[in-house]
Amino acid sequence: MFYHDKKLQYKVRVEKPNPQFARALQQAIGGIEGEIRVCLQYLFQAWNSRGPQRYRDMLLDTGTEEMAHVELLVTAVAMNLEGASSGLVDEIIGNNTMMKEVMGGMDPRHFLSGGLGAMAADANGVPFNGSWVVSSGNIAADMYANVMAESTGRALATRLYELTDDAGMKDMLSFLIARDTMHQNQWLAVLEELGHGDMRNVHPIPNSFPQDKEAKEFSYVFVNTNIDPDEPSIGQNRRWTQGQSIDGKSQFREEKAKPYGQEPKLGPPAAEGHAQVEQLQHAGEKV
């Protein structure tokens, strides 16, 4: 079962909201290479697991972590959409040319359906599709599905990194890229244990992104999200919790999951989005 903490796994800051970037971020939420997919994929693989036990445990830990990544990205989308609210009405009413620019690049459903909120969809508004959740009953096939998801996911994250010059967004993405590095290492570690090759000196995919731009302190840490007090889940000596990382670039270590970010505070609803009056009046209040 599952628990949560209102604090985020990592900081989400947006210096200058950008609704177009919000649209691009949707790919990492609801796209085929996005975080809802990996969250559900790892959890379904865990829940369907018929052994060995240690792989089930690991999949539960990481599937749970991925839900925190969805949270980071949805928060980032909501923050970037705040750029769509200031003066939206004026811009549109006063000048149809402006509407072309505003509506041209942002996802219109972010305003029309979400009232400036994120959706379970990709960068084109195509909904998340459960067919992408692969749980095959064969652990090696599943691990290749996972490496593939993290490889295309890390490629996506590096492309998002290139698309923005917002320092807050680059910081958040450097964390997500680092976690993708770890997760690629994890799945390869299972494959190695299963006799699927020797992966030493393999750089995480894509290998053209300089690792010094990722948040390296998170690149080789197995995040243990298990809080069962009855189980000494730390220190069980797994291939992915200690020893040299699969890619040979560092040492694995294990850490109990904890928030590096704060509880997010979004701005108030935009008037033209027609939230309830009670939301508009009490948006900033603590209770």
Added chain:
Amino acid sequence: MFYHDKKLQYKVRVEKPNPQFARALQQAIGGIEGEIRVCLQYLFQAWNSRGPQRYRDMLLDTGTEEMAHVELLVTAVAMNLEGASSGLVDEIIGNNTMMKEVMGGMDPRHFLSGGLGAMAADANGVPFNGSWVVSSGNIAADMYANVMAESTGRALATRLYELTDDAGMKDMLSFLIARDTMHQNQWLAVLEELGHGDMRNVHPIPNSFPQDKEAKEFSYVFVNTNIDPDEPSIGQNRRWTQGQSIDGKSQFREEKAKPYGQEPKLGPPAAEGHAQVEQLQHAGEKV
């Protein structure tokens, strides 16, 4: 962010595996009225929330709980599919009539794609679709979306209850029906606070299912899944944590989330599903 416990929120027992019932249970996992939908819907509503704060907190608590319900149901599907494995080959090879029966009622992808595991799809194998996740930016509209989801969801659970005479499955469903009772009450409580009517004496939908068949000890408990040690999240005196329940049938109370079930143990993989040799050899081992 999120954490997990390997124990289940409630017991999952299957006395006599039934692959046809596994297919029916898929509707409660990946169908439009299923648990993946409510899990993501409540979490997206929380993450997109621009206030008031107490609704965001409540949505996070309950969205997190719903993920545990997906876990219960996936486990139940996997256990029911064990009925498909014993002697599957013999049945099919020896007698095409048997194949009609075995393949006719079960979802063929449970074997072909899942190796006897659950999928993120409905009872017809139609994949979960992210368009069902409603987060409108208007709290009252969202609450009606939530009442609707829990009403159709509770109707589904009572129909599944009628479809089985397996005592373990009836027990699990009595828990899920009780939780749907609570969640209907919760969303109506928010609507009441927002001035949307007086809902006293309203029976949870459907009102034709006898409440003495639901696990009543869970029917009016707000499950608090927040484990942040910095926050006194229990005892904040909300409309849904104390006082008379909205339907007037009981008193609300609040409880810190905890497992009432155990860590699940699925049977070993079926030989004809062609898991890896390492899975077949080490399925029952602890590590």
Added chain:
Amino acid sequence: MFYHDKKLQYKVRVEKPNPQFARALQQAIGGIEGEIRVCLQYLFQAWNSRGPQRYRDMLLDTGTEEMAHVELLVTAVAMNLEGASSGLVDEIIGNNTMMKEVMGGMDPRHFLSGGLGAMAADANGVPFNGSWVVSSGNIAADMYANVMAESTGRALATRLYELTDDAGMKDMLSFLIARDTMHQNQWLAVLEELGHGDMRNVHPIPNSFPQDKEAKEFSYVFVNTNIDPDEPSIGQNRRWTQGQSIDGKSQFREEKAKPYGQEPKLGPPAAEGHAQVEQLQHAGEKV
């Protein structure tokens, strides 16, 4: 069975065609909170109804009305797309920068696939999906599904209202918003009859849109679309045809359906859309 009148239920005028606004309007046609969904949802609920009779009758009446709303919106899209046709070729051939602007904001399929016509899709071109049509067999669950559809639908209509300063479009939307007010009242009236609370003084959702901007003369009228001469369908004394409205703001009344608009006349096809020669030559002719 069904009949039609070539005249529209309400006026559709576009003062200054705007292809970007055409794209936004698609959400109200083929989106999850759009009119195809409510049309089919109410009709399927009626057709599947096993009683009581009065709810079946009411659902048929309103489901039929919703098809007229699809017609209004498709007409509005087609009229707004006429802005895409004048000089389209020159703009594109002469200046790629212009293409960015024209194609950036409009739905490219409005031209490519529709030849400047509307589609059964949402504002991102994602097709209408039949899974959104909820007919659960439980009348209370269905009514909550209907309140939810009308709440998110009215929120959408108010957001579209904010996005345009075209007087014709604002007028059409003020009518649709008023009808959503009535329909929210209707479904709540059924819930009240079924013992689901006391909804007095509940403002239609969203309550932040000033009701004096809606076409109030249509806000509390039950539109009876039944033309069976054998049945005195007017004056049957239902909760939604007389007495105080559920929201306490007015009196319900009933009216036989009739057109307040005219038969629409779209402009001729754009040359670059390559209609048949016979269409281009005879577009304006009566026959």
Added chain:
Amino acid sequence: MFYHDKKLQYKVRVEKPNPQFARALQQAIGGIEGEIRVCLQYLFQAWNSRGPQRYRDMLLDTGTEEMAHVELLVTAVAMNLEGASSGLVDEIIGNNTMMKEVMGGMDPRHFLSGGLGAMAADANGVPFNGSWVVSSGNIAADMYANVMAESTGRALATRLYELTDDAGMKDMLSFLIARDTMHQNQWLAVLEELGHGDMRNVHPIPNSFPQDKEAKEFSYVFVNTNIDPDEPSIGQNRRWTQGQSIDGKSQFREEKAKPYGQEPKLGPPAAEGHAQVEQLQHAGEKV
């Protein structure tokens, strides 16, 4: 705009309910060759029409008729599902073999999601998809899309006819097959007017179904669903309202739309479907 009559366009009788046949009928409701598709396709083509006027009028007439066909088929599904209700619980609880048969052949969502009602989906439960609604802006391309829809639709109807020996169902299908004959003739008539060939002596597709099994009195009648009192819509002398039919087999004639069936009365809800108590108690009442 649109009106309705509670009576059906044609009789729907089911002598012996058959849930498996209900599943097959879904293909004609929500499948790619089904009636929702042609209804929306003809209406979108009409609404998007930029002339000539007479094609727009004809498309409106026939699109409106198709909605009545959806109604016939949904009613037929609901009636066939009544076979699933009698003793469903006993069958399932007492004997898992029976569950295989009951759940194996019927669509499980007809019970689980619909409470014994039809869905906007095909025979496999795959939802209706708006992408199938073709409105291209080119009248000849649209007419070929319509001939194709009616050809595959008539093939489907003849296959359904072969699958049942229920006299009521065969009667209903003989009507639908006849209407498909007329509609194929209509679209070919437009193509002929547009200079697209000479279609004399062309048998409706499929030509292997004996026309004496179709309800021939409806095979060459243009059904005029327009009830505008201001317009003499009958007797306008169109190629599809008088003269020899395109296939050379009969004479076209025109008829004002009228019901040949009665208002349908479905059986009461099945207890195990958990409708509301108010539905179960008042199912048979007039009001």
Added chain:
Amino acid sequence: MFYHDKKLQYKVRVEKPNPQFARALQQAIGGIEGEIRVCLQYLFQAWNSRGPQRYRDMLLDTGTEEMAHVELLVTAVAMNLEGASSGLVDEIIGNNTMMKEVMGGMDPRHFLSGGLGAMAADANGVPFNGSWVVSSGNIAADMYANVMAESTGRALATRLYELTDDAGMKDMLSFLIARDTMHQNQWLAVLEELGHGDMRNVHPIPNSFPQDKEAKEFSYVFVNTNIDPDEPSIGQNRRWTQGQSIDGKSQFREEKAKPYGQEPKLGPPAAEGHAQVEQLQHAGEKV
């Protein structure tokens, strides 16, 4: 079975890359009227064919040709996307207004998911859907489905032709338009053989596109893609290989398939797309 040649069926040249046009071209790849659909549709009709033999053969020939058209269009998309790569980072980092223009009109997934490559999706990024592949078991119904596909497909191609002033793109489209002319003639020829009318003097749809803009040398040629040395597949005297074309405008002839284009050479990957280092370093090399 199938074979390939690295050379293209026709030349693909892009004088000035235009990512917006790349997005529009996607409709002809993965849209409902696109080339993946006709490729699979003709091949499924052939593979499912139960005779007559000559139609099966013809469908195989043309289905195989259509795959070459997908190849032309994907190549054209990839070439047009090269406009998105030069200086993309600078534009975005330096100036958010530029990002609006670049991201507003192009498909963001062309960069985010494809690294400047085409997708199996339409102009809105909606994925290709297998439901569009019609193979009905009735040859006449299938032929109408094919005429419809080629009519809407040719309309699409002429609209794309209008949208560009790139001489290379116009040249490629003039070839595809010519092939659509031939394929419309082919399917009508089968209908004529089956007794479905006399199609003399019928202009290919749309008839408003001047045929002197199509590559007329390819407009009436049946392209025989069969390379089986055991079969004299040329010269079998079919209605679509010799004699007057169905539309009466020319003479049919038959030709063994051969490439009129060269092996395509795309530009190197854009640095910001984070291909592997090995791709970036060796992009231009022969091996």
Added chain:
Amino acid sequence: MFYHDKKLQYKVRVEKPNPQFARALQQAIGGIEGEIRVCLQYLFQAWNSRGPQRYRDMLLDTGTEEMAHVELLVTAVAMNLEGASSGLVDEIIGNNTMMKEVMGGMDPRHFLSGGLGAMAADANGVPFNGSWVVSSGNIAADMYANVMAESTGRALATRLYELTDDAGMKDMLSFLIARDTMHQNQWLAVLEELGHGDMRNVHPIPNSFPQDKEAKEFSYVFVNTNIDPDEPSIGQNRRWTQGQSIDGKSQFREEKAKPYGQEPKLGPPAAEGHAQVEQLQHAGEKV
């Protein structure tokens, strides 16, 4: 561009048609792990390739081969469906119990929509979805996507092998399993060249299927489908055309593509499927 041969790449024989097995085979045609997906995935990766050249060439060769696999499977489905035609009418009319069995296990659309033909859909009738076609612009990510596709695809093929005792079907599947062995080796060979590990002694996934049941003579052969006479495409000394196979079990060799099967001959159409009369009369004729 592409060519074809009417002969199949391998033999397709069905000793005893089995419509239920036809349904299961659909997963290998239109499912996420099916052959349409890998065909399009490899071709899109090739067409989008910006180098190195040798990977582009290899992807074209194998993507072309996969289309031949779709052909094998569609042929197998059509042959297995012949079991549904003999006496279908009698069975259904005479005995509703039989309809349960016939319609329960087979895909009803195989008869209703296909007239006993295959569809572009999975084993539940869910249509093929273009989102599954991964072409990321990063060669290593693409190769992992390919290994994953071939691993889940080979698992599927081995499960289908277990589901049938038809010697013809087992033979065909032994060929497809062997080709999946080769293709796993190929993609791993590219990864090895790119520095992604040492894969010696890795058994193809799943490793629990005994390789002596696969058609081993095809397990390590690179099938070269390129027929360009200008290019010496054989003998170019690639890692996947000579030397020890990646899994260390054999030697790679290369072979020009050629048919090992014959031109398929399906049985005549079933009368109740209502093909055209011309199909029924001339089904067996050569021309």
